[in-house]
Amino acid sequence: MKRIETVEEMMQIARQLRREGKSIGLVPTMGYLHEGHLALAGAARKESDMVIMSIFVNPAQFGPGEDFETYPRDLERDCALAEEAGVDYLFHPTAGDMYPQDGGIRILPGPQADVLCGSSRPGHFDGVLKVICKLFNITSPDRAYFGEKDAQQLAIIETFVRDFNFPVEIRRVPIVREEDGLAKSSRNVRLSDAQRNEAPAIRRALECGEQIFLETGNAGETLAAVRRLLQKIPGAELEYAELLEYPSLKPADADTKEIILAAAVGFGSVRLIDNVLLPVKETAPCTK
Amino acid sequence: MKRIETVEEMMQIARQLRREGKSIGLVPTMGYLHEGHLALAGAARKESDMVIMSIFVNPAQFGPGEDFETYPRDLERDCALAEEAGVDYLFHPTAGDMYPQDGGIRILPGPQADVLCGSSRPGHFDGVLKVICKLFNITSPDRAYFGEKDAQQLAIIETFVRDFNFPVEIRRVPIVREEDGLAKSSRNVRLSDAQRNEAPAIRRALECGEQIFLETGNAGETLAAVRRLLQKIPGAELEYAELLEYPSLKPADADTKEIILAAAVGFGSVRLIDNVLLPVKETAPCTK
Known part of the structure; x- marks a missing residue:
């Protein structure tokens, strides 16, 4: 497994993989991996020549007073788990490299973002769409894997891909649970x-x-x-x-x-x- | 030159071209071609294996009371000119095929759209960004060619590509003029x-x-x-x-x-x- 720290290197690798005719599966995560993420990686592994997992705690999708600072992080542990799960490229850019400049262009979700988590997290799905658009462009995947646990996110991303013609198939992966039924998080x-x-x-x-x-x-x-x-x-x-x-x-x-x-x-x-x-x-x- | 009328066929062809390692140059237009458009096609021809020209009078970038209905159209003449200019694929989808569904997701430009043409054409650049995002995803070009005549559009698209990491190089092409200096339009x-x-x-x-x-x-x-x-x-x-x-x-x-x-x-x-x-x-x- 290769660790990639810059957007530029990731784009070069994705371009090279496309040129070689390799199919790419993308697993976008915020890290602190659990079995839910590993199920996404497993699904990607089964049907892709190359699996890219991104680990990026995306500041753009946390609101003021939300838990961006305290969101759990453990990159070394994540690397070991990702490698074990068959990930080929672990992409973990810095926030400075993901957002070096801001011309103020925003992707605004429609009414799907006004309900459920969206109603108490204004701007959250703007940040999700921004980072997903960027990750799709950086890694040019054939397929991207999302868990049904974040079902509203999944619904909005499916709509984004459909309405803006991203050449990416979205794969829904069922929720992984603890033995007592609690959804892994x-x-x-x-x-x-x-x-x-x-x-x-x-x-x-x-x-x-x-x-x-x-x-x-x-x-x-x-x-x-x-x-x-x-x-x-x-x-x-x-x-x-x-x-x-x-x-x-x-x-x-x-x-x-x-x-x-x-x-x-x-x-x-x-x-x-x-x-x-x-x-x-x-x-x-x-x-x- | 092959004429492509559906989004699905264009995406399949682009995918196949990528698989074959062909470089793609995209020339997005609203048709009724003049020497300005042909200069874009010429620049694309010089540095691309395959040139895709799109002709689509995009309803999303016309406001109420603007000239969407009267915008000049002549597809047969355009086809002949495009073929002469060395275009390989002429993509001219219907509005129904470009916008079959709308989940309400919008791409909003930043302050760049508040000045010049943007101040009297509210929503115009939302429509431009929407169609450009779609065209980039549909044709996956290596390079896309835009005229300096629509300089505000060019500036906003350059910013969009930079901030959202589209794997596309934007090429600026100088204004082509009539003999008396009037910009071709x-x-x-x-x-x-x-x-x-x-x-x-x-x-x-x-x-x-x-x-x-x-x-x-x-x-x-x-x-x-x-x-x-x-x-x-x-x-x-x-x-x-x-x-x-x-x-x-x-x-x-x-x-x-x-x-x-x-x-x-x-x-x-x-x-x-x-x-x-x-x-x-x-x-x-x-x-x-």
Whole structure:
């Protein structure tokens, strides 16, 4: 595995790989790798000649007061894990190299960014789109791998690729979980023991919601039950629980083919998210 | 020369060309080709294995009340001219194929778009950036060719490519002029005989400004003279004349290395633009 520290070198390598006819799989991450990231790398490894993993804690997607400074980092450990997962190039640029100049051009998401995490993180998805556009251009991948855990990010990136014709296939990779059901997250290490014990209740609430929705097709009833359960988690504060059409993130209607049931919960300063993606059966009752 | 009508086919061809190691030169146009466009194609021909010219009157960059409907079009004539100029692929998609869906994601230019043409054409450069991003992704060019006539567009695209790492070199091609100095433009055909006779005065005013600036280095004096000359053109209405740093399009200061002296003038419903780009001599007096 080769470590690449500059944008220029990464672009040269990507250009050379394209010239050699090699297919490229990109796994964009913010590092502090866990099994979720390694599942992305594994999926990329299976279908790409060359796997590029980026590790970049992107300042542009953190708002004021968010956890950019305290976001966990461990590059040496990440390198060992990435190499083990079959990554060929680990791209870890500095913020100065990624953002040397700023002419003020911005990529603004549409209404998909006004709901779920977007409503409490203004500007977050601007920063995501900026860094994803840059990473796609720097690494020119055939395919890029994203986890379903950040489902809103995935939906917005799929829309960006579709509407702006990026020559990249977006691959969705299912959420990887701890044994007790908690979604793997780099932020989990910052939970206290007590919080860590309670956190799997998020997943249980969503599973319960899934069951209610599959049986009743009733969005209101589903949400009411999920919210009740999430509000009862000791030490947790419910930020949102929503049921929306996926990937448009509009309210579900009669034409909806897939829905997302998503929640965000705060444990002190640690914010956890989880979701389930569900196909809507054609015979299902009204989802309103 | 092959004519390509769909985005999908163009993307497949570009992918295949990349696989074969062919270098690609892109010439984006709105058609109704004149010698200015052919100069772009000629520059592309010289240094590319394959030249792609796009012809697309982009609705996204016309505002309400602008001349999208009346913008001159002649695809058959354009095809003959493009073929003669050595274009390999003429890409002329429909608006429906370029914009089949819209998830609402927008690319917003920064302060560069608030001056010159941008100040009277709100949203124009959003539309330009959208279509350029799409064309770059669809054709994956090594180099793309733009005329200095649309100098503000060129400055914004150079900034977009730089700040978002598009793997494309932007080539500036000098303005091609009629014998009497009028800058070639697809819109020139819509001038009346009388207007056509007066229009070269735009160029003469800018040349006069160039001479004053080179001699005095005084932006205020230069602009006053240019504006006076432009206001005296019979049947013309001065929209703007500005002297700015290039390509930032900020007011020039002591560190400025290149300036643009640009003007827009209306002849009835026909809007003409022209400019000169000037290096600033290190020994020049204050440009304020």
